[in-house]
Amino acid sequence: MAQSEFDVVVVGGGPGGYTAAIRAVQLGFKTAIVESERLGGICLNWGCIPSKSLLKAAEVMHMMKKSKEFGITVTGVEFDFQAVIKRSRDIAGKSEKGVQYLMKKNKIPYYAGFGYLKNHKNGILVEVREKDKVTDELISNHTIIATGSRAKSFPGMTIDGRKVLSFMESIVLDKLPESITIIGGGAIGIEFAYFWNAFGAKVTVVEMLDQTLPQEDKELSDVVSREFRKLGINVLTGTKVENITVEKTAPNSKTEKVKTKVSGKTNDTLESDIALVAVGFTGNVEHMGLEELGINVDKGFIKVDKDYITNIEGVYAIGDVNGPPWLAHVASAEGINCVEKIKGIEVPDVDYLCIPSVTFCQPQVASVGLTEKKAKELGYEIKVGRFPFSASGKARAIGETAGLVKVIFDAKYDELIGAHICGCEASEMIAELTLGKSLETTHEQIIKTVHAHPTLAEATMEAVADAYGEAINI
Numbered sequence: 001m002a003q004s005e006f007d008v009v010v011v012g013g014g015p016g017g018y019t020a021a022i023r024a025v026q027l028g029f030k031t032a033i034v035e036s037e038r039l040g041g042i043c044l045n046w047g048c049i050p051s052k053s054l055l056k057a058a059e060v061m062h063m064m065k066k067s068k069e070f071g072i073t074v075t076g077v078e079f080d081f082q083a084v085i086k087r088s089r090d091i092a093g094k095s096e097k098g099v100q101y102l103m104k105k106n107k108i109p110y111y112a113g114f115g116y117l118k119n120h121k122n123g124i125l126v127e128v129r130e131k132d133k134v135t136d137e138l139i140s141n142h143t144i145i146a147t148g149s150r151a152k153s154f155p156g157m158t159i160d161g162r163k164v165l166s167f168m169e170s171i172v173l174d175k176l177p178e179s180i181t182i183i184g185g186g187a188i189g190i191e192f193a194y195f196w197n198a199f200g201a202k203v204t205v206v207e208m209l210d211q212t213l214p215q216e217d218k219e220l221s222d223v224v225s226r227e228f229r230k231l232g233i234n235v236l237t238g239t240k241v242e243n244i245t246v247e248k249t250a251p252n253s254k255t256e257k258v259k260t261k262v263s264g265k266t267n268d269t270l271e272s273d274i275a276l277v278a279v280g281f282t283g284n285v286e287h288m289g290l291e292e293l294g295i296n297v298d299k300g301f302i303k304v305d306k307d308y309i310t311n312i313e314g315v316y317a318i319g320d321v322n323g324p325p326w327l328a329h330v331a332s333a334e335g336i337n338c339v340e341k342i343k344g345i346e347v348p349d350v351d352y353l354c355i356p357s358v359t360f361c362q363p364q365v366a367s368v369g370l371t372e373k374k375a376k377e378l379g380y381e382i383k384v385g386r387f388p389f390s391a392s393g394k395a396r397a398i399g400e401t402a403g404l405v406k407v408i409f410d411a412k413y414d415e416l417i418g419a420h421i422c423g424c425e426a427s428e429m430i431a432e433l434t435l436g437k438s439l440e441t442t443h444e445q446i447i448k449t450v451h452a453h454p455t456l457a458e459a460t461m462e463a464v465a466d467a468y469g470e471a472i473n474i
């Protein structure tokens with residue numbers, strides 16, 4: 001049995017794990033990484049990157065449909081759905097290779113297999129298991145668990161991977177179903193709804209809360225719901241999925257339909273070819289020795305302190321596996337923070353109030369900090385500013401006038417506490433406000449910063465000015 005010693009062993013090669021491994025090497029740690037599936041994890045292989053590729057294809061379809069608005073007539077638009085999926089898979093493949101390259105460049109040994117943690121007199125021993133065989137044993141003082149998460153479901157909502165899918169099967173589904181019911185109006189549900197609708201599928205989104213994207217400011221979620229309805233997507237809010245069954249259309253028929261029983265504002269049984277269950281995540285904590293080691297796991301996630309240390313010395317957990325927010329950029333930030341603290345560097349904790357979140361449908365939704373509702377609940381006296389893209393010259397020029405920028409300031413200290421953008425480049429625009437928020441910007445610093453004209457970013461400046469009654473173009 002090959003046995004090797006390291007300073008740091010990272011279990012899981014997603015954006016949290018591989019980033020932590022690279023930072024560890026930069027800080028002089030002898031580091032190894034263990035990954036059972038594909039380097040890059042869900043984000044690069046099954047989530048963020050391939051889904052953005054599919055969403056771009058959906059945007060191209062929409063651009064074709066509205067080309068007339070630009071004086072261009074496009075006729076006979078056709079698509080090859082399998083080619084759309086293949087492009088996305090190719091991009092995922094390249095992304096995985098990119099991480100393989102980064103591991104080589106940083107001289108990080110990559111162990112392909114499933115990591116199983118055990119106590120060892122010199123720290124923690126990670127067995128690398130392939131099927132039932134142990135191929136390697138890695139001993140270290142610092143073991144970072146970065147095993148991520150997977151889609152969860154509820155009783156009566158079994159994901160069978162055939163008719164009732166999670167995002168994993170959906171991302172590679174290369175035959176477009178005629179009709180789809182999506183359970184959950186969070187980021188995954190909304191992004192897939194936009195994608196499948198663009199190619200002509202009949203899509204229904206069922207969300208039990210009273211707005212889609214419930215984490216977002218309602219004003220912006222309402223814009224998304226309104227734009228989706230214009231596209232023909234059936235958006236049911238305040239409606240809960242009770243159960244899902246798969247039934248044959250007739251006793252001897254080979255055709256099966258998915259029946260989704262819903263209650264609330266709508267009481268009905270929805271029929272569709274497939275269903276996507278997107279009701280949140282659960283951590284990947286099973287079969288890796290955590291129970292035997294006595295590591296605290298609560299409701300499917302590893303418990304950690306602010307330095308990502310578990311209750312067992314020398315064992316850390318970063319990214320999705322330690323609980324929400326389940327975002328790749330949070331995992332990476334936690335990975336870097338964790339390793340820097342292991343090194344003894346005095347770095348500030350990750351500021352969870354400064355984490356941007358983005359949903360990549362069109363119009364996109366991006367935000368950082370508090371919603372208006374949350375700010376009020378917390379007792380802030382607030383100043384709110386808005387600027388609609390319909391009043392932006394750039395947005396009109398590029399034909400993207402849906403949505404707005406909304407900012408929330410703490411009136412007492414003139415501090416930006418929340419920023420919300422719904423619009424075609426919201427994902428890029430949120431960076432300015434995230435930086436502003438982390439630097440505790442005042443309104444004046446933003447409005448006295450000259451923004452290039454004509455850009456969508458001017459809408460940010462105007463929204464901030466609006467909060468203080470100084471907007472010019474509205």
Ligand code: NAD
Pocket residue numbers: 183184185186187188189191206207208209213214239240241242277278279280281324325326327357358359360
């Ligand atoms: P989510 O938690 O974002 O949304 C799940 C939704 O399902 C919620 O709105 C919830 O109210 C609803 N729901 C739960 N039970 C229901 C029921 N019985 N009937 C109807 N609705 C029900 O989860 P998700 O969309 O599965 O995404 C998982 C995670 O992945 C999230 O944290 C998300 O932020 C992240 N993600 C992020 C991106 C991105 O950054 N663009 C993309 C995809 C996923």
